Amino acid sequence: MPLMEKPDNREMDLLTDGLPPIPILLTKIPKISGTESLLEDLYAIILAKLPLTSIITFKRVCKQWKSLVESPFCRDLYLSMHQNSYYSSWSFMCRGCETETMAHYGSDNWCLTRSLGSYISSFLAEKFENREGRVVAYTDVGLILIYVVTNQSFYVANPVSRQCVEILPHNHAMERFWILGIVTRTEDEVVLGYKEFNNPISLNGKLHWLAHNPEYKDFLVSFDFYPSGDKGSDRCRVTPFPDLDKTTKFKRACTTCQGFLMYINIVSVAEVDKLCVWRLKSEGWQLVSEISTDIVTAGFDYIPLGMNPFDDKLVYFWRGNMEGQDLLSINLHIGEFMVHEELERSSDGRVLSSVGGPREIEYIKETFYSSFVLPRWLHPFPN
Incomplete structure (x- = not known):
């Protein structure tokens, strides 16, 4: 042989x-x-x-x-x-750049020894060298959208497997830099195709944008780029946020969890601050959790990062200044919270790490976040 x-x-x-x-x-x-x-x-x-x-x-x-x-x-x-390997490696990334605010990796199908953010940075350095490649969008199927500044080109890549393909350039005026997004079409967890657009959240073949009406009320615009059957007439939806008539603590933003779009905010209900979580369904927003804990009601100064992509009971928050940073998780089922170390390892070998260093703090406070998740299998890369 x-x-x-x-x-x-x-x-x-x-x-x-x-x-x-x-x-x-x-x-x-x-x-x-x-x-x-x-x-x-x-x-x-x-x-x-x-x-x-x-x-x-x-x-x-x-x-x-x-x-x-x-x-x-x-x-x-x-x-x-590996059907019992429920989790896959994932990270919270600042949307529109490569800043990793939180990473979860280790004991899963990939057995990674470092975070997804480090794979992204090493891939960009090797693949694009001095051509100024920037990540402008992340997905929950292991793909990232890269914009190369020097020749204004775009690439779709998996930074762990190093698979990469150039796609047609996005036509827009280059006087300003647009934060872009990518939507993927999957079947049995296999990525069949992708398209790229401006500043949305990508999930299940749909893109979701945060928008405002003339009265400055927030709503969500959702567009299905891969409709099936007779759903062509329902490709575009406009959904007002569920707390427009209430006082909220955070600027409105969405996260993803277990295949659903989720919305998190602290809402004043009958003069009591409650941490509320909604899930976007076909008929509109569904309230799935509403809790009031001491940490939420006592001058809560954290900002939301998002939900665990695989566990709908865990929500993560962050706060920081030049003197230090904290990563906080709240269990929605029992109302308990935990302040995490900058780097900690669980009993099953899984590593949880948060951003280290104050240089990105001001940017983190003002940005939105995307969850970047690896798939459970290395599927053939679509052309």
């Missing part, structure tokens, strides 16, 4: 950094009559036991390995063997 040399590729070194040696020879899959299918099944079973960062290494060996890794059998086998 002829051995294949490991490709001389800096991308592979970045992917395998910190991983244990893989006890499998990187070989071409032999074509022997009657045994090829059996061997591919055996190789798929072996691959399914590895973290996704290691599977990426096999995918780069040759076309046969690439075909095996991208096969539905290998994908379904991997997902069935």
Whole structure:
């Protein structure tokens, strides 16, 4: 069985950094009559036991390995063997830049040893060098939208797998810099396509914009770019926010959780401050949580980052100044809160880290946040 040399590729070194040696020879899959299918099944079973960062290494060996890794059998086998791996690595990113305010990674399908923000920064430095590549949008399917300043071009990329493709330029006047967004179309968690637009939140093939009417009341504009069946007439929706007649603490912004768009604010109800969470449904906003705790009512000076993308009971908040910073989580089910360390590790090996250093504090206070989430499987990259 002829051995294949490991490709001389800096991308592979970045992917395998910190991983244990893989006890499998990187070989071409032999074509022997009657045994090829059996061997591919055996190789798929072996691959399914590895973290996704290691599977990426096999995918780069040759076309046969690439075909095996991208096969539905290998994908379904991997997902069935890791069906209890509910979480995937994710981060809260400042929208329109590469500033990472919070990261969650470690014990998941990817087995990352560092945060998604560090993968993004190293990918930009290697791929674009001095061409000033900037991340202008994030998704919950592992893709980012990159704008290259020097030649005004756009790229869609997965910063962990290093997959990257250039797309047609966005036509707009370049006198000012627009914060852009990307919408993806998925089927069984497989990304089938994407489009890019100005400053929205992307979720399930839809884009959502925060807008204002002439009376300066906030509402949400939602547009479905991939409608199915007879839903063409419902592609665009306008939904007023549910607390327009109440006093709120934060500027209105949305986050995502478990496939839904969520809205969080502290609302004054009967002269009592309550932390309220709404979920956007087809019929409008649905109130899913309303709690009043001592920390919310006693001069709450945190700003909301968003909800845990996989856990609808956890909301994260942040505060900071030149003297220090705090990351706070509130459990909506029991009303308890926890102040986190700058870097902490859970019993299952999962790492939680918050932004370190005061240089970005003023920007963080004024910006909006996007959750950037890796998928549970390395799907073929759409062209």
